[in-house]
Structure formats: C-alpha cells, structure tokens
Amino acid sequence: MALTLANGETHTIGDGTGDLVAVRLADQEAEDAIRRDPTLKLGEMYMEGRFILEQGDIYDFLALVKQNTTNEIFDFKMAALLIGRIAMQQLKSRMPINHNKRNVAHHYDLSEKLFELFLDEDWQYSCAYFDPPGIGLEEAQVAKKRHIAAKLMPQPNQRVLEIGSGWGGMAMYLAESTPGLDVTGITLSEEQLKISRERAQKRGLADRVRFELQDYRHLTGRKFDRIVSVGMFEHVGIGNYGNFFKKVHELLDDNGVMLLHSIARPKPSFATNAFIEKYIFPQGYIPSIAETLVPLEKAGLLTRDVEVLPLHYAYTLRHWRERFVARKAEAVALYDEKFFRMWEFYLAGSEMGFRWDELFIEQIQITKNQFATPDNRNYIAQNETKLREFEATRPPLEKFTF
Incomplete structure (x- = not known):
C-alpha cells in the first residue's frame, strides 16, 4: 500500500x-x-x-x-473513547423512550429508488443463502426464503406473523407456497408498508397477506402458529432482548414454531461500530449467540435448532456493493456524491466484517414445547425439495417500478 x-x-x-x-x-x-x-x-x-x-x-x-494490523494498536485515548461509546449505547438501548420508528425511518424510509439500485427483484434486504455455492444473487435470495420456510414448516390455514416484514417478499413466498396461510407482516417503515401492500394487491394476495404499521411490543390479543423474523433482531437493542422474547412467548401458540434469522458475532462487543451507529443503523446492536439464547431461555422458550451461516452475508454484500457502484451516477442523482460514498463505505465495511471479523448469520428455531418440531433434521431437506417444486410453478415476480 x-x-x-x-x-x-x-x-x-x-x-x-x-x-x-x-x-x-x-x-x-x-x-x-x-x-x-x-x-x-x-x-x-x-x-x-x-x-x-x-x-x-x-x-x-x-x-x-x-x-495487517492487530487490536494491540490501541492507546489510552482510544480506550477512553470506546468506553464512552459503549456506555452511551448501552444507556440508549435501555431508555424507556420509544425511538424505534424514528430509527427505522432513518434507514428504511430512504428513497425506494436507492434500494432498487442494488437489491434483487424481490427486494430482499437481508443475507442471501448461497446453496449451492456460486449461484447468483437472485437464486440465493430465493434459496434463503426456501431454507427459512423449510424450518418454519407452515401448515395449510395456519396464522403467521412476520416481525419486520420489509418489502413483503418473505410473507408473499410463505402465503403462495402453503395453501390458505394467513400472514400478517408488521413494520415500522411507512415506505416499506406502502410498497408491501401494493405488491400483495398486485399478486392477488391482499385477502390473506396483510401488512401493518405496528411495533411488535404493542401487538396484543392475537396468537400465531408461526412467527418469522428476518434481519430485524439487530435493531431490537441489547437492553430489550428480554422483552422481545417475552412478547414472542405471548404471541406464539403453544404448538407454534418461530424462526429467527439475525446477524451475530463470535463474542459480545457491547457497542456498535461508531460509523454504522451514527450514519446507518442508530441504536442497532449485533449480538453473540449467547446474548441471544440467555433471554430466550429466560422467557420460557425452547431452542430447537441453531444453524450458523458463516460467509453468506459477505457474498451478499459483495453483490450489493458491485451493483451499487455500477449505478453510481443514479445514486448520486438521487442524493449526492457524499451520500454515495457513505453507502459505499457502509457496504464495504460490512462485507469486511463478515470476511475478516468473523461475523455470521444465526438461524434459531424456537418453540414452546419439544414436540412442535421433528426430532431429526432430515425434514429440512425434504421440505426444501417440495418448495423447489412450488418455485418451478410460481408466477414470476413483477418488476416494481416507480
């Protein structure tokens, strides 16, 4: 260099x-x-x-x-700065004031055209699953939905809740792959809500796939046979994990199954990267598996399966960054050069985290009783085979335009 x-x-x-x-x-x-x-x-x-x-x-x-560096390059001033940031982030994550909607809007209510620059056709803004290795982004995002659905095991006419429903792709996949499934997706992003509803309407799913502007903490009076959450747990905040899983326990049917898909780290860090915290995901936090499982268990829930996807997000982020940079002129026209470099830095830094800092994806299957899921893992591959058959006959997704 x-x-x-x-x-x-x-x-x-x-x-x-x-x-x-x-x-x-x-x-x-x-x-x-x-x-x-x-x-x-x-x-x-x-x-x-x-x-x-x-x-x-x-x-x-x-x-x-x-x-080419180690964490030993660290002086007293940097240590004091880090301790101060940890203390502030820990305090903010435990404050009773609800800033969830504001934090979500900071990122997800940006122009829809920005996300269209680099996401796949189904607008999956979470880690893809590159199975088999070397497939393209579009195929890998379908494989991600398939893998999650296989573990979730929805049955005809069941009620499903998606916590953090994004632009609606996961909810629509579940509804179309399982007859009579009734799906409720909740989000705090008004832009995502608008697009999700439009997409469901266009695919003729509005009668059984509904999206609500709703904080999971305020959802009451309903029980669900299945709960899925993809890429949302990172925004809960370390001080709120206990309440999150208590709410899951309240909403999940006694024979229900939940699938939690989240970024995770190899050990606790207590604070988020300063750049990401300030510019990208305010008050976000990436947990370790241990930080996830302890409050889950305290809430009276059972961990039935844990899978680690080590480098899949690095591959996903590489695709996103290459697509984004290739359309630089459009990104700059939407915002400006400074915004483009901010997002390029975010995508590059995130990819580096998964390649070199050992970040990964955790998929945790959760129940309230030990008989809600099979006692072997063969069913996952069997379910994926059936879902591939569904995908072969599924009508193509319409390209969303603005």
Whole structure:
C-alpha cells in the first residue's frame, strides 16, 4: 500500500506483493481526525472526499488494513473513547423512550429508488443463502426464503406473523407456497408498508397477506402458529432482548414454531461500530449467540435448532456493493456524491466484517414445547425439495417500478 500524507510524504506499507492500494490524505485536519478516532473519522473523511483512493477501492483498503494490523494498536485515548461509546449505547438501548420508528425511518424510509439500485427483484434486504455455492444473487435470495420456510414448516390455514416484514417478499413466498396461510407482516417503515401492500394487491394476495404499521411490543390479543423474523433482531437493542422474547412467548401458540434469522458475532462487543451507529443503523446492536439464547431461555422458550451461516452475508454484500457502484451516477442523482460514498463505505465495511471479523448469520428455531418440531433434521431437506417444486410453478415476480 502507498500512503501519501497531507504534507506530501509517501510511505510504502507491506512487502510489495498483491495489488497496489494507493491512498492520499487531502489535508492535515483529516489526517489528525483519522489518527484520533479511526472508527468514525475514516468513514467521515472518505464521505467528504478528504480520504482519497487513487488506486484500488475502499474495500481493498479496509481488507488490507485488517489483515495487517492487530487490536494491540490501541492507546489510552482510544480506550477512553470506546468506553464512552459503549456506555452511551448501552444507556440508549435501555431508555424507556420509544425511538424505534424514528430509527427505522432513518434507514428504511430512504428513497425506494436507492434500494432498487442494488437489491434483487424481490427486494430482499437481508443475507442471501448461497446453496449451492456460486449461484447468483437472485437464486440465493430465493434459496434463503426456501431454507427459512423449510424450518418454519407452515401448515395449510395456519396464522403467521412476520416481525419486520420489509418489502413483503418473505410473507408473499410463505402465503403462495402453503395453501390458505394467513400472514400478517408488521413494520415500522411507512415506505416499506406502502410498497408491501401494493405488491400483495398486485399478486392477488391482499385477502390473506396483510401488512401493518405496528411495533411488535404493542401487538396484543392475537396468537400465531408461526412467527418469522428476518434481519430485524439487530435493531431490537441489547437492553430489550428480554422483552422481545417475552412478547414472542405471548404471541406464539403453544404448538407454534418461530424462526429467527439475525446477524451475530463470535463474542459480545457491547457497542456498535461508531460509523454504522451514527450514519446507518442508530441504536442497532449485533449480538453473540449467547446474548441471544440467555433471554430466550429466560422467557420460557425452547431452542430447537441453531444453524450458523458463516460467509453468506459477505457474498451478499459483495453483490450489493458491485451493483451499487455500477449505478453510481443514479445514486448520486438521487442524493449526492457524499451520500454515495457513505453507502459505499457502509457496504464495504460490512462485507469486511463478515470476511475478516468473523461475523455470521444465526438461524434459531424456537418453540414452546419439544414436540412442535421433528426430532431429526432430515425434514429440512425434504421440505426444501417440495418448495423447489412450488418455485418451478410460481408466477414470476413483477418488476416494481416507480
């Protein structure tokens, strides 16, 4: 790597092997800011065009740094900064004031055209499942829905709740693959709600796939045979896990099954990356498996199956980033150059987290009694075979236009 400082000095880092990454710092203030607080300021300076990639891209730089540094490069000021951030994030996650809707709107109520730039045709904004390896993004997102549905095991005419229903793709897949299924999807995003309802209406599913602007904490008076949550648990906040699973216990039928699909980390970290917290997902937190299972068990629920998907989100994010960068002009036209670089940094940094920081996806199957699921895992593959047969006859998804 070639690093050119604000004063014009160029330093070569590494042994010279591999592709060259050339970086230039535009001014001394940017250089000093990154030295003081790299977790936040590197992304900010890249957004502002003051941390400049002259060769290679931002992912190349982040990956190179990660592979050639250790956490031992850490001084007292950085430690104090991290402790302060941990304390603030822990406090905010436990505050009784409900900022969930505001936090969701910060990200998911951005222009629909932005997400159309890089998502698949079904608007799946969560980790795809690359089974078999090497398939494209569209196929992998279908495989993700298939894998989840196979574990959820919905039966005809059952009631299903999706907590965090996105743009409606999972709910519609479940409804179309199982006769008579009644699906309720809840979201806090008004933009996602609008699009979900329009999509369900166009596919003739509005009578049994309904979407509501609803906080899961305020959902009462109903029981569901199946509950699914994909990519939403990361937004619950570490201080609210106990209440989340208590609500699941309240809503799930005694013979019901839940499937929780969430990003996870190898051990607790207590706080979210500063850049992600400030610009992308306010008050989000990625748990470890242990941080998930303890409140689940305390709520009186049973863990029936846990599966780790290690690198699938890295592959997903690579597809998203390449699609997004390929349509840079459209992204800049929607917002501006600074916004484009912010999202490029977010996608690149997230991919790096899954490739080099050991983040992964956890899929946890949850019940209230041990007889609600089979006592072997053969049924998952068997159900997936049946779902592939359904997919072969499913009408193609309509391209959503604006």
